[in-house]
Amino acid sequence: MQTEEKKYSPPGRIKIMNALSELMREKDFHSITTAEIAATAGVTEGLIYKYFKDKRDLLYQVLNGHFQTFHDHIVSKIQARKSSIEKLSVIIRTSMKSYAANRVFAKILLLEVRNSPNYFESDAYDMVKIYSRTILDIINQGMEAGEIRRDISAHALRQVILGSIEHACLGEVIFGKELDTDQVSEHICNIIFTGAKK
Amino acid sequence: MQTEEKKYSPPGRIKIMNALSELMREKDFHSITTAEIAATAGVTEGLIYKYFKDKRDLLYQVLNGHFQTFHDHIVSKIQARKSSIEKLSVIIRTSMKSYAANRVFAKILLLEVRNSPNYFESDAYDMVKIYSRTILDIINQGMEAGEIRRDISAHALRQVILGSIEHACLGEVIFGKELDTDQVSEHICNIIFTGAKK
């Protein structure tokens, strides 16, 4: 029953995860205390450590939940598209939209987890690797299909895509700035695919 | 004497800042204790709070020091270059080189500070704004000079440049992977300036 054990979660677990998500809307992870989490969840502090190894593990599992739906959404969006350029464009636009729509998710992913080595052992990071792999595969397909230049590095292109998405969302995530995702993603695609040089 | 007051630093202050830099090579900021910092600095814990508002303020000031030399280096490197494309290329290459050469600096800048709102009030962040502004100015000059397309967003181009640099260095910073900065920066410039589409 290994596969199913993650599906059902006791109410306390859910409440704790929701509580952290809630609190992360206003505060950064470090200034949220376990007492606070327990209080907003309506459970006792000890219960947190029944379901999570430590406070950071809770964070990773919250991220994992968010990333799961994020990734499903991305996959469903690119399915219809045929060309690789189209697919990558959709990934850029959809990712930015998701980050903008779910700021807590973006905040955790972009600002809160990467500073700790344990994150890279977590289930959440496994999801990120899959997402990242998907992009690389599309790039390679695009090269084989003759849509994308073969003389550039596929890895570098992925870095450019991922970096652009993330950096473009930083202002929004950190300062709560409004972000016109359609317009900005359009601009970014334009630069990445057709180049900035005149 | 406001301008000079920063120049002279008592030995204890220097030792503390060096100690944190030292410790950050092996550990992430959160798992470094103030006791540890004081011990490696050879001073007492209380002295930290004589020179720094709190543990994070110490981190910001360490970053500020690193960023100062980083920025000076960048400025000196682009001075000789005439075209904007050249200047931006140099910025990309030099930034990546600096991040790779000084991993602690990169680690602090990319992973450790952005999660806390106070950072954005710090002197270190003021330096980042200047660096960021420099890039935007170069882009605008390039547009006026007819080197860079006018129909793309200057801000978006900056995001792409900064995001690409940072994301390309993440693997190196986090996992200590080797990174051929010359080659990777070359690839990135190629993509950004001439486009990925065939």
Add this chain to the structure above:
DNA sequence: TAGATAAGTAAGTATTACTCACCAAGGTAA
């Protein structure tokens, strides 16, 4: 209906960031 297992509690404990009152050594002015 017994008994195992899972969900949840309550009261700790050790660690750690931070404070505060104090000491020592120049430098300056009377």
Add this chain to the structure above:
DNA sequence: TTACCTTGGTGAGTAATACTTACTTATCTA
């Protein structure tokens, strides 16, 4: 010289907070 002020540094605390552990209550099933 002496008095005193500023600056660099100390060391013993303190409150807060992440985490533990022994316990209770509910649920399920044989």
